[in-house]
Amino acid sequence: MCRSKEEGGMGFRNMAKFNISLLAKQGWRIMNNTESLAAKATKDILRKGLIWRVGTGNNISVNCDAWIPNGVNFRLLSEVELMPDQFVSTLIDNNERIWKEDLIEDTFDEEDTVRILQISLADVPHDDYLAWGGEASGVFSVRSAYKLLQTTDEFPRAYALQISYRNLYKKLWLLNLPTKIKITVWKITWNFLPTRCNPRAWRLFCCALWALWGDRNLRIHEKKVSTGSEIGNFVIRYIAELDGLERKKLTQTEVKPKWRHPPRETIKINFDGAFDVHNHISASGIVIRDPEGAILFSCSEIHKGVPSAFAAEALACRKAVRIGVENRWTEVIIEEDSRSVINKCRSSDRDKSLLGAYISDIKQMMYRSKPFVFNHIPRSANTIAHEIATESLKSKVGIYLEGRVSEYAENQRLRESVREPD
Structure with missing residues (x-):
């Protein structure tokens, strides 16, 4: 009865475990507010749910700490004897800010290798920090603590079936x-x-x-x-x-919103990410237009070892922001149809999700530049960027075109070049 509906239950709450989850929230507050006085009964559940987000890797033990997303208890499947006292920093090429792929493949089993290489690394290194592994956001919730308690119980054989x-x-x-x-x-x-x-x-x-x-x-x-x-x-x-x-x-259909010209003296950058779930490859599609709707340039980039569709969107956003910073335009609007990524860019809080490395890079670039305006738009208003990303993913080839878009997006460009009445 207390299992979730998709697991064969009725979705009723086990109140004893739900109460422990509520208490764990107080423990989460202890970690984020050292002056808070809360019960110590929740330390075990917090230990089970915490995961390190890799920055420099200097503070994370390869064998002893929880740092592997989607791993059992966020740890390696098996201890690596070759690295008894090593830290994760030994696996990172700090000059390029990429994983030492050859070393990792030679050291870890195949499943752990795949998981490690999909961990995002920020271009600008930051300190390692703890996040809550039970939520995609990396922030503690009672719901995820309750679910963690449920999954750690030993269920009868009937339920296992x-x-x-x-x-x-x-x-x-x-x-x-x-x-x-x-x-x-x-x-x-x-x-x-x-x-x-x-x-x-x-x-x-x-x-x-x-x-x-x-x-x-x-x-x-x-x-x-x-x-x-x-x-x-x-x-x-x-x-x-x-x-x-x-x-x-x-x-009862609605009229789909269309792309709108930016205000005078403003450049608009639209971006989108396409993701190949089987090969963990993504493509970033970017199109930049002036107030008249003219294409300044369009481009795409291919990324390997991408863990999720959300990561694909964040990579595309980082690319869009980098273009805005490098060209030093006075006013820039950045638009995309992923509400999650746009909200993360708007937030002043540290992002503790798996996208945290990319969001950290975006905010570092924005700190050194004039602030950008981030807008969430529907897919119908982001068609060209979506087409660029999708077609580039199919061909596995990036593009860079000055003053134009590829032929497959030309008809859409013509439709969107007509300025709407003010």
Whole structure:
């Protein structure tokens, strides 16, 4: 009952563990405010959830500390005897600010090697610091502490079997069906019903199961009998009714916002990142335009060892800011459709997420330059940068074009060059 819905439970909270998670929040405050007085009962959970973010690597033990994202307890899978007392700094080329790839491949097993090489390094080294590994933001939350407590328990074998159906439960709770139907199917699956279907058939299957259960209850309690055809027609009508409601929502479409010319004396830089999840490669797409909508230049860059789509967006943002700083334009607006990256650039707080190294570089560059304006825009207003990033990722080749864009983006450029009425 206390498991999450996608893991086969009902999503109810285990209040004892939830209370410990609330107490852990006080422990988090201890770490960030040395003058705070809070209970010491939460030290264990904090130790389990903390991870080092690599800056210089001078303070992080290779074998003893938690510093590997997505690793078991954020640590190496196995201790490396060749590095008994070594620090992570020995794995970093400080001149280039890149990982010593050959050394890492020769020292660690394949899985740890991949994880290490995907850790972001800032161009400008900063001190190592601790972050909360349970949240993508790197900031403590009661929710993630509760989840950490749940996963460290020893579950009965029956629950262990249910883990293999994680995707099935996730699909179940996302179906466009009333909750009463989904709960009925949830009850059936606890008998380990071996069914895996595509979303459309799965939806129909769930609705049919619910209808059969309802018919069974009518037969027993009200002595009403329905034929198979009647039950089948009921299911078809019910699904059609739900689809009709969905189509009605979709007809209420909005006019998609378009790219807008920047104010006078202002340069606008649009950026986007495209990500290849299988090969961990990304492409940054950049387009720079003046107040008349004329292209100053467009470019793209290919990056290897990228851990996520969010990292791809942050890399593209760093590239955009670097271009703005190097060209010393008086007023610069930087736009993209990733709200997360834009908000991180606007924030004055240290970013403790896995993107922290890139955000640190961005803020270092901004500190030495005139502040930029960061705007979040919808994808429809960032089309050219998106096309550049996507096509560059396909070809695995970067570009640099002065005064123009590639042919695949030319039609979009013409449409956006027309200035909207003031």
